[in-house]
Amino acid sequence: MKYHIWTTGCQMNVADSQRVGSELEKLGYRHTPAIAEADVIVLNTCVVRQSAEDKATGFANSLKPLKQQKPDRTIALMGCMVGVKGNPRLKKAFPHIDVFMPPSEPGPLVNHLLGRESVPQEDAALKTRYALQDGDLILPAHERYNLVTAHVPIVYGCSHVCTYCIIPARRGIERSRAIGDIAAEVRSLVAQGVKEVTLLGQIVDRYGYDVSDGPRLPDLLRVLNDIDGLQRIRFLTSHPNYMTDDLLQTVAELPKVCEHIEVPIQAGHDEILAAMKREYTVNDYRRLIDRIRHFLPETSIATDVIVGFPGETETHFQGTLDILAELKMDVCHSAMYSPREGTVSAKVLPDDVPPAEKKRRLDLVNQLQEEIVTEINEKYMGKTVEVLVEAKHRGKWKGRTRTNKLVFFEDDRNLKGKLVHIDVKWAGPWSMRGKVSGTVRDDIPLRIASYE
Numbered sequence: 165m166k167y168h169i170w171t172t173g174c175q176m177n178v179a180d181s182q183r184v185g186s187e188l189e190k191l192g193y194r195h196t197p198a199i200a201e202a203d204v205i206v207l208n209t210c211v212v213r214q215s216a217e218d219k220a221t222g223f224a225n226s227l228k229p230l231k232q233q234k235p236d237r238t239i240a241l242m243g244c245m246v247g248v249k250g251n252p253r254l255k256k257a258f259p260h261i262d263v264f265m266p267p268s269e270p271g272p273l274v275n276h277l278l279g280r281e282s283v284p285q286e287d288a289a290l291k292t293r294y295a296l297q298d299g300d301l302i303l304p305a306h307e308r309y310n311l312v313t314a315h316v317p318i319v320y321g322c323s324h325v326c327t328y329c330i331i332p333a334r335r336g337i338e339r340s341r342a343i344g345d346i347a348a349e350v351r352s353l354v355a356q357g358v359k360e361v362t363l364l365g366q367i368v369d370r371y372g373y374d375v376s377d378g379p380r381l382p383d384l385l386r387v388l389n390d391i392d393g394l395q396r397i398r399f400l401t402s403h404p405n406y407m408t409d410d411l412l413q414t415v416a417e418l419p420k421v422c423e424h425i426e427v428p429i430q431a432g433h434d435e436i437l438a439a440m441k442r443e444y445t446v447n448d449y450r451r452l453i454d455r456i457r458h459f460l461p462e463t464s465i466a467t468d469v470i471v472g473f474p475g476e477t478e479t480h481f482q483g484t485l486d487i488l489a490e491l492k493m494d495v496c497h498s499a500m501y502s503p504r505e506g507t508v509s510a511k512v513l514p515d516d517v518p519p520a521e522k523k524r525r526l527d528l529v530n531q532l533q534e535e536i537v538t539e540i541n542e543k544y545m546g547k548t549v550e551v552l553v554e555a556k557h558r559g560k561w562k563g564r565t566r567t568n569k570l571v572f573f574e575d576d577r578n579l580k581g582k583l584v585h586i587d588v589k590w591a592g593p594w595s596m597r598g599k600v601s602g603t604v605r606d607d608i609p610l611r612i613a614s615y616e
């Protein structure tokens with residue numbers, strides 16, 4: 165019996181799909197990349213923009229013939245299209261789909277399959293083989309001992325109400341996972357070959373805030389830093405209001421936590437930030453970046469901006485360009501505003517920036533960011549960086565620096581999963597190229613080698 169998972173959207177969906185794969189493997193199913201061969205097909209959907217929703221709808225519709233060919237095939241739809249409350253309209257729209265699952269919850273599919281006669285029962289051998297405890301994550305067979313980096317959700321949902329955002333409606337209120345569960349999961353991932361984990365949350369730096377006297381992200385980082393065999397830890401996405409000195413100090417102190425911070429600004433003018441209900445000002449953000457650079461002088465910083473938010477004038481937009489030019493961050497994820505049904509902005513704020521103007525603003529942001537990152541990356545030329553090697557890509561090894569820069573290099577040895585030092589010979593805006601220098605390590609990570 166085989167399964168196939170189609171995933172679109174954010175890293176949280178990638179992590180959710182992995183967990184669905186894990187549950188299916190425990191039931192004895194095996195992954196297939198060929199959808200027509202699958203007995204179980206899962207579509208993990210995203211609705212953050214209309215284009216993402218259209219893509220998922222189109223794909224769901226395209227599965228009708230596969231269901232007709234093999235009616236006992238199970239098709240499941242999960243993720244933000246379903247949402248935590250379910251969506252009765254979907255049953256009508258997709259009568260060929262058997263199961264609808266909220267984000268991060270494989271339970272309905274597992275129950276559906278266990279209720280069927282033709283389904284393999286729990287694969288006890290798998291549990292014994294890997295000495296699995298409850299809560300351990302067994303990677304799908306094609307990823308076991310083959311995956312160098314993995315995503316680990318630590319906070320589900322979000323209790324903020326940024327006016328443009330559909331996440332709270334679809335992923336529910338903020339729920340932090342227990343520190344012991346996360347640590348057990350990370351240990352099980354490391355036992356299956358994973359060297360780097362990225363901790364995920366819509367507001368990852370609010371980890372534990374929903375639990376009275378709960379642990380905080382620094383506590384979790386300390387626990388994970390002690391896991392033998394784990395080489396690197398990252399976390400995303402942070403909200404500017406929760407980046408405490410304690411957190412930054414902890415990142416600076418713990419050798420496995422990488423110097424890379426993802427903290428969106430979203431807009432560069434206080435009036436737009438207020439309309440978005442982001443609860444900080446441009447000056448607050450400016451001070452935050454100063455603070456981050458004070459504690460972590462070597463860090464890279466990624467931000468997000470939305471252009472064309474309702475009411476965004478040329479002056480407001482210029483504010484966004486100005487703050488990006490001033491703060492010079494390493495990455496800017498940019499997007500055009502897209503009204504989503506069920507959000508405050510879609511209800512009360514007219515989408516009044518014409519599409520062509522949104523596109524012009526997006527292009528200007530991207531152009532500026534390319535200049536900024538070109539300048540930043542040029543400083544890496546001639547330096548030595550530590551790279552965790554992830555995979556081979558078109559004959560070259562591919563990996564990332566601690567600061568999350570993509571690096572390619574050639575080497576005949578099998579270096580997958582190793583930490584190597586690379587002398588940077590060429591640096592462009594989106595990647596770098598270099599040569600291995602010195603020894604290859606797979607034990608304790610080093611701080612950035614000599615890149616100052």
Ligand code: SF4
Nearest residue numbers: 322324326329331366
């Ligand atoms: S913080 Fe705001 S933008 Fe981020 S997920 Fe929560 S509501 Fe959405």
